[in-house]
Amino acid sequence: MNNSPLPRQFALDIGRTPTPSLNNFLAGENLALHSTLQELVKSWETNAPRPVNENPLNQRWIYWWGPEGSGRSHLLSAIGSAAQELGLKYFPLTPNEPISWVRLEEQLSTLCAHHQPSVITVDDVDRLDERLVACLFRILNAIQGSEAIHIFMAGNAAPGTLTLREDLRTRLGWGLIFQTHLLGDDEKIQALQQAAQARGLVLSPDVLPWLLNRFYRDMPNLMALMDALDAYSLETKRAVTLPLVRELLQPK
Incomplete structure (x- = not known):
């Protein structure tokens, strides 16, 4: 699991993070x-x-x-x-x-x-x-x-x-x-899919399972990654695929 500090792209100015609501909370x-x-x-x-x-x-x-x-x-x-x-x-x-x-x-x-x-x-x-x-x-x-x-x-x-x-x-x-209880892996994937949809992100099917196996497993860091993917996808004008995710997470 990657527990190194988050790469520089996480410092990007992100303005489209959905406001927490009862509707976008996966119970x-x-x-x-x-x-x-x-x-x-x-x-x-x-x-x-x-x-x-x-x-x-x-x-x-x-x-x-x-x-x-x-x-x-x-x-x-x-x-x-x-x-x-x-x-x-x-x-x-x-x-x-x-x-x-x-x-x-x-x-x-x-x-x-x-x-x-x-x-x-x-x-x-x-x-x-x-x-x-x-x-x-x-x-x-x-x-x-x-x-x-x-x-x-x-x-x-x-x-x-x-x-x-x-x-x-x-x-x-x-x-x-x-x-309050942590989400299971299937629930995390569902929550991340909802977060991606709220941001207008289309993720390739292999992205989320890969992240759960290779990245931080807690929801705050995973949601932060959704924000970073959103910004990086816009910056590079590329779809959110596994190669783009790996590139984002590559230490600079």
Whole structure:
């Protein structure tokens, strides 16, 4: 397997990468989570209340966890994009942008008083530093008492095994919890075929099986390769065949 650094062509300026959405997510073993998110979006579209269950937070408080490449970040971006398309307020939070957390906290009391849904996503919960852990703790406490704020969080492990303070780990599990799973080889090929079609790429039949045997097997790198193939095919005005793929991956 080729585990050397990606070749120079991966640095090409690529502007046609499809935005992550629920429609272009291949669920595989993540069908339960995918279906739950789709149902939530439908309830936002119709402004219809969802059936009340044993835990009301289940309707607007979800944490999912799994290995890198299992769709964690894709689904967070997808639910955020769906919220924006419907005109809902959307706050994406990551460990790398602490200013976004400050801005959200400044608006939190106003959001809690609204009946209109708003959406918060928190990626890479496992990488939060002490300050952001305290911030997320305050945010979750506020959301618990609100009526319409939805929060979606993702990390690399189940709440109980995260190396975070105990009171936050407990709160992460107050709503629904899902584990995300990596795609099998057949599912990866299907997902890559969908990605190619979304970019208008026609791949020769031997390209994808060859990539799975010779290239990185995780979906982020494989999707990055779809982008690079797209750009390189346009640059060279050639079809995406195995010789072109080998040429792209040849270290310069």
